[in-house]
Amino acid sequence: MLIDSHVHLDMREFRGDLDAVVERAAAAGVVEMLQICYDAGSIDATVSLAERYPRVFGAAGIHPHDAKSWSGEVERRIRSALARPKILAVGEIGLDYYRDLSPRDVQRDVFRRQIRIALETRKPIVVHSREAFPDTIAILREEGASRVGGVFHAFPGGPAEAVEALAAGFLVGVGGPLTYRNSRLPETASRLPSSGFVLETDCPYLPPEPYRGKRNEPAYVSLVRDRLAAIRGVEPADIERAAAASYRRLLHGERPAAPSIAYRLKGNVYINVTGSCTNACVYCPRLGRDRTLYGYNLALASDPSPREMAEAAAALARSAQPREIVFCGFGEPTCRLADVLETARALRGLGVPLRLDTNGHGSAIARRDVVPEIAAVFDAVSVSLGAHDAASYARLCRPDRGGERTFDAVLDFIGRASASKMQCTVTVLDYPGVDVDAARALAAEFPGAAFRLRRYHIRADGKTGV
Ligand code: SF4
Ligand SMILES: [Zn+2]
Known part of the structure; x- marks a missing residue:
């Protein structure tokens, strides 16, 4: 049960061939994709993608890059999206001090507002954090985000940060950077508990090797799975099962399977x-x-x-x-x-x-x-x-x-x-x-x-x- 927990299918890179992309994902064994919002325009796009494709579910929220566009109207649209049964999470939200496309104090404020929406609506959170890990984790803790938990997408830290993320009730999103040389992710991913990660592509961005420099797509999540299996010394089926169980527990509130003898x-x-x-x-x-x-x-x-x-x-x-x-x-x-x-x-x-x-x-x-x-x-x-x-x-x-x-x-x-x-x-x-x-x-x-x-x-x- 392969699941891609982070896709952006509404981006223009997919405009010409989205049906084929979704079909290739299905052929690669991807049973579910979580379509993630980044700005106000992508809220409606996410809702309609979830309506159009049975395998697509969604998250609604405003990316830190667009925090400056926050308004009462944006908040109303997020809340109305979250009322739909296939919109499962608030995201991606967080802090990005690398590109600083919105003022940092605005980013922090909009992050807190959206965490509160998640807590109110009891939806997990998909976090984006770049060059901002200490502030991100501090805000999640202060707001009591562990009550809903979530995913730290494109995990930005090493094992020490993974300890903090797990302690705050968050899973680690493992994607294409696992296959990059000079990435910290292999070391971090090799240390995670088997219940501590989900798989993601972040497509069209961050394609795994050998597709670096090309457009990423959900079918390539199988390459992330295979790499993680090799790093952890298990079979791809083991990674798939573990990641799917964590995803389904978090996003669908599924209870653990019956105990195994x-x-x-x-x-x-x-x-x-x-x-x-x-x-x-x-x-x-x-x-x-x-x-x-x-x-x-x-x-x-x-x-x-x-x-x-x-x-x-x-x-x-x-x-x-x-x-x-x-x-x-x-x-x-x-x-x-x-x-x-x-x-x-x-x-x-x-x-x-x-x-x-x-x-x-x-x-x-x-x-x-x-x-x-x-x-x-x-x-x-x-x-x-x-x-x-x-x-x-x-x-x-x-x-x-x-x-x-x-x-x-x-x-x-x-x-x-x-x-x-x-x-x-x-x-x-x-x-x-x-x-x-x-x-x-x-x-x-x-x-x-x-x-x-x-x-x-x-x-x-x-x-x-x-
Ligand atoms: S099962 Fe016993 S020996 Fe093994 S790690 Fe746990 S406490 Fe240690
Ligand atoms: Zn993303």
């Missing part, structure tokens, strides 16, 4: 074993309110039974062969080791490699060496090392019990797993405060273990520091 991600099938864990890592998404992952709802009311896990995973694996079946979830699978082993045994017959993702606490939880039991059914184990030394582990991973000694238990687990017949990978997150080189050197002490550096993601509530 098993789900398809990165070409694998994952089993959502448990929501409990023996750590409380500072970066863990479990600690925030967001329980979604790439559009899946992982908030199970209770832990699934071995039979439920095996049936859910087998059904997915039979519909399309996964690379691996991974026991993972929003918690620590070895908290339920007996159930995990029973499920894994039931799935062995499928002929798909089985992997366990773990924090390495299994033996400490069971008070015995559990590696032989795991190695009897699993082909691979991936152990999260968490930090480079015991003190950092205690500070960042905050284990329930054992404090700094837990780090030794994790190393012991890695030692035994790497000596087993399982393929063993030690993973480390590049979270600030983790000495990645020291962690890599530590992992190298286990010749049987591979090392994988993972990029940490900002929590959806923006609480994680950068």
Whole structure:
């Protein structure tokens, strides 16, 4: 379900061939486009485009460039557009200190007025901000815009600004600049939570490579999706699902999907074993309110039974062969080791490699060496090392019990797993405060273990520091 959350189809660049542009978008799999207003004239154009094309919805508002044209009449037209069922948002509104086409105090005033309209009409906001991030975020906060949320279109900042935008209840709009050299967007986009972005083109502007210098159009949103998938190490379908879920939640008020016991991600099938864990890592998404992952709802009311896990995973694996079946979830699978082993045994017959993702606490939880039991059914184990030394582990991973000694238990687990017949990978997150080189050197002490550096993601509530 590919959605372009930011188009300007009323611009003259599309005058000659709009039907063909919309058809090409449909052929590329684009099911919805959000047509964004920029001046008073484009309000009526947006309303009529939304009437003419079933896939086109709209946002009404005045761009900061045109803030100087604000009047009671403009406000009346915005409000009347917003009363229509297909006009879903207020936008694009904000501040542009780069071109300064309206006086800055007028821009700020018109921005505030339009935020208030959004709050009154309970519509989300599409923000334009250029060279004005601190003022933009301050105004959004002061006006209480998080009550309606919105999208920071053509996101202008790095990861630190993304934290602020997410904390203010806004999604990050990811578009063509993701494919540009020298853009900050790839770094920012690689750090976002999977529930923190939507895809956009901003057509006819900002075309992705290889169309730079040409007219952009909604069909090219597929190139943004593909690039983002490559940057984040997932499949295009994962990006599409995640972005569509965030868009539909924000713009259509859609509730999260039913919770998943098993789900398809990165070409694998994952089993959502448990929501409990023996750590409380500072970066863990479990600690925030967001329980979604790439559009899946992982908030199970209770832990699934071995039979439920095996049936859910087998059904997915039979519909399309996964690379691996991974026991993972929003918690620590070895908290339920007996159930995990029973499920894994039931799935062995499928002929798909089985992997366990773990924090390495299994033996400490069971008070015995559990590696032989795991190695009897699993082909691979991936152990999260968490930090480079015991003190950092205690500070960042905050284990329930054992404090700094837990780090030794994790190393012991890695030692035994790497000596087993399982393929063993030690993973480390590049979270600030983790000495990645020291962690890599530590992992190298286990010749049987591979090392994988993972990029940490900002929590959806923006609480994680950068
Ligand atoms: S070990 Fe994993 S599931 Fe447990 S708190 Fe840390 S990040 Fe979350
Ligand atoms: Zn725009």
